[in-house]
Amino acid sequence: MVELNINNKIVRLDVSDDMPLLWVLRDVMGLTGTKYGCGIGECGACTVHLDGKPVRSCSLPVGSIGNQSIITIEGLDNDPIAQKILDGWVEKQPTQCGYCQPGQIMAAIALLHEKEKPSKEEINRALSGHVCRCGMYQRIRNAIKVAVGSTEDE
Amino acid sequence: MSNLSRRAFFTKTGALILGVSLPILAKAQDKIVTSKSEDNSHHSVNTPTNNEYHNAYIEITSNNQILFHIPDIEFGQGIYTAAAMLLAEELEVELSAIKVDAALPNPEYILKGEVTEVTWGSGSTQKDWFPLQQSAAILRTMLLQAAAQSWKIDINQCHAKAGQIYGQNGQQAPYAQFLHDIYNLSIPKEVPLKKTEDYRLIGKSQPRVDTSEKIKGKAIYATDIHLEDPSVPAIRTGLMIACPVVGGKLAHLDDKNAKQIQGVIDIVSLENIVCIIAENFWIASKAAKQLVIEWDYGSQSAATTDSIYKQLDQAADEQQAIIGYNNSSEKIEVSLNATSHIYNGTYKQPMLLHAALEPLSCTIFINETKCEIWSCSQTPLWTRDKVAALLKRDTKEIYFHNVFVGGSFGRRLNDEYILQAVQFAQKVSYPLKCVWSREEDFVQDHVRPPYLDQIEAGVDADGLITAVKHHIIGPSVTAFWDKSLLSKEGMDPDLLLGIDTLPYQIPHYQLNYTNCDIQSIIPGWWQGNGATRNIFVVESTINKCAKKAKKDPIEYRKLLKPDARAIAVIDMVAQHAQWEQQPPKDIGRGFAMAHVFGSYIAMVVEAEITAMSVVRLHRVIVALDCGLAVNPDQISAQIESSAIYGLGAALYNEVQIQNGQIVQRNFNQYRVLHMNEVPQIEVHIIKSNEHPSGVGELGTIVSAPALADALGSILNKNLYSLPLNKYLT
Known part of the structure; x- marks a missing residue:
C-alpha cells in the first residue's frame, strides 16, 4: 500500500513500491495525459512535477516519493503560471501530433516557477531533454517567451 | 486530386x-x-x-x-x-x-x-x-x-x-x-x-482545432481509452514481445515464473509474437523479464549492416530495367557521349527508423455483436476489412476508431500490429490494450530501406548538365506494400517521385532500376517516400556540377531553364537568405530545391563544423509555393517540422543490423534533434491562387541535399553518403 499526494488529493493505492509513477498515473489513476515514450528518461514525455520540480515519472518508483506533492498535466487548475504557459502555447501553436506536449508543458511551467524570465539558453537547458519528433522546438521556445511577456520572436 | x-x-x-x-x-x-x-x-x-x-x-x-x-x-x-x-x-x-x-x-x-x-x-x-x-x-x-x-x-x-x-x-x-x-x-x-x-x-x-485538448492532456491516443460501461470487463494491458528477426518463429516458451507474478492474467502467443497480459504495463514488463523465450530466428539471423550493403553492391552489377526517361529519340549513352565531360557518383542512403514518439499501440474490445478498435491506420478501410476477414465477421461489425496518434512519418501505413492485436484480443474475453515498448517499436519497425544510386551526369562545354543516367539499386516499397500500385510492366512509380517533376530542365534524364530485396528487413514508407531518396541524389548532383562549372548553385539552376514558379521560390529564398552576401566566416551554406506533390520548395541551410567536429545548425531559410496557402501558419509549422525531421536523419541516423536484428533499441541509441541543436527556421510562402498542393513532407525532401551542400562547402568535397556525421570523424 502506497500513499501519494496526486494533484492535491491524498490517495492510498494497492501497488508495489517499485512501480514507476508513470504507470500508477496512467494505469491505476486513469490520468492518461502523462505519456510513455521511452521508459528510460530519454524523451521527457512522462514529465510531471514533484514538489514543483520536473521529474521523469517513467523512472521514479512510487515508494521513493513519500509525501512530496505530485502535479500532473491534469492538475494545473490553480496555477497562474500554468495558465500563462497554456496561453503562450495557444498563441504560438507548437502542437502537432501533441504526444510530447504535456511533458514539454510541465517542464516549461517548472522552469517559470524557478526563474521568472529565463533566457534562451536557460530555456534550452530546461527543455533540451525533451524529444518532439514534430520538431516544434522553436515554437515551444517562443511560446515560453510569450508566457513571460516577451514579444521578440526568433 | x-x-x-x-x-x-x-x-x-x-x-x-x-x-x-x-x-x-x-x-x-x-x-x-x-x-x-x-x-x-x-x-x-x-x-x-x-x-x-x-x-x-x-x-x-x-x-x-x-x-x-x-x-x-x-x-x-x-x-x-x-x-x-x-x-x-x-x-x-x-x-x-x-x-x-x-x-x-x-x-x-x-x-x-x-x-x-x-x-x-x-x-x-x-x-x-x-x-x-x-x-x-x-x-x-x-x-x-x-x-x-x-x-x-x-x-x-x-x-x-x-x-x-x-x-x-x-x-x-x-x-x-x-x-x-x-x-x-x-x-x-x-x-x-x-x-x-x-x-x-x-x-x-x-x-x-485540436490545440486545447492536446495541451491539457485530454487528447485521446490509442492507449488512453477508458471503457466506462459497467457491463464490460476491466481493460487489461497486453505487452508485446515479437521475434526480433524477420521471418523468425517462436520455438519454445516457458512462462511458469512469469505467471507467478501477482497481476499477470494471461500469457498468449502467436507464431512469432508473445503477449503478456497483466493488470498494468508495469506488471507486464516485470513478467516479461521472467519469461524464457526461445526463438527460431530462421534464415536471416546472420544478416548484418555490412552484408546488406554488400548485397546492394552486388545487385548494382545485375541487369537494369529502364523505368523512366524524358527523351525517347536517342539512347542515353549517345546523349552522354555527346557531352564535354561526365561526372560519376555513387550515393549511399542508409536504413532509417520512423521513431515516432508514441510507440505502436492499439486497444480492442470484441464481443458477440462487434469488434471495436482504437488505433491509428493511414489506410483505415483496408485495416477494417482485414480485421473483418481475420475474425470472419461482417465489416459492419468492425468499428475502427482512428484516434490521435503520436506521429507516424509513414509507419502507420502498415497495420500488421493491429492485426496482431486483434488475434490476441480474440483469445481473451476482456478488452485488451496492446502496447509495444519503445524497444519493441524500434525493433519491429518497417525501416526505410537502404539504397545505392549511381549517377553518370554529362555536361556541355559551359558545364551545364545535359544528360543523366541514374541507376537506383534497392528494394521497392510499393511492391512490398501493394502490388496493385505497380504499373502494368511491374514498375514502382514511387521510384520516379520528384524526378518526374524536376523544376528545371535536364534535356535527357534516364532512370534505371535494379530491384534488390533485402530479406532481413521489412521495407516501409518513410517521410517523403521516393522523393526523399531521389532529391538527395539529383540535387547533390546539380550542386556538384555547379561547383565543377565554378558557378553559384542558384545561378546554375537558373541556367537550367526552371519554370516560373521554380524561379519565384529560388528568388524568394535567395532574398531572405541574403544569398548575394558572403556567409559569415566558418559558416557553410547549402542550397537544394524540389518540385514534388505539386509544390515547389527551395531551402538554404547555414551550418558550422566546430573545432570539436560537431555540426551546429545555424539557420534554415525556406521558400515554398504550395498553391493557395489554406492555413499559412500551419503550413509554416509543417515545413519547420519536416525540416527538423529531415536534418536530424541526414546528420545522424542509420539503422544498424546485427544477427539479423535492428541494433538501436531506444532514443539513447538513435539520435534525434533536441531544442538546443535546432536551427532558427524561417518559412516564406509564395502568395498564390493556384490549387493547394502538398506540404507535409516537403521540408524533409530537401533537407539532406541542402545540409550536404553546406557541410561539403566547409569540408571542400562532395558528400555522397548519409548520414553526414560520418564525414566528421
Missing part, C-alpha cells in the same frame, strides 16, 4: 446528403450522438449499431451543433483544422462552431484515383479542397432554399451567417430548423464556390 471527376464528386456529395442527421430520424441520430460523450476524454463502447450515418461528413444536430466526421487521419499535420476551415468557409459558420472527429472507415470516402481511403503523400488538403467546399456549399444552398420556401420568399432574399439563416424581412432561424425540409429538396448539381477575395477563413492563419 485536382481533377476530381463529377462522378467521384457526386459519390462523395451523395454521402454528405445522406449523412445530414435529421431530427426526424432521431432514433438513429441519438445513438450516434450518445456514442461520443460530451467530454471526449472518455470513450464509451456504446457505438452506434445503425450504419445509416457512417458515411456522413457533416452532421447538423437538432441543437445546431455542426459535427464534422473526417476521413483523413490527424497525426500532427493539421488536417482537422485545414479541412474544418474549408467547411466553415462555405457553410458560413465560425471555425469554432465545427466539432471535428474521426470518421469510421467507409468506401464512400474513396476518391477517384485512390486505391483506398488513405492519408499520405502530403495530400490531404489538396484532395479535400474541392469536395469539402462543394459539399458545404451545397448544404448551405439547400438550407437557404428550405428557409426561402418556409418563409415564402425568394432564395436570393435569404442569406446564411454564423449558423443562422436570415430573411430580408427580419426572419431569422438556426440551420437546424430546416433539417426536416432539406430532405424534400433535390440536390443542386453544382454550387459556385466563393471567390478568393471573399474568403473569411481560407488563407488566414487559424489556430489548430
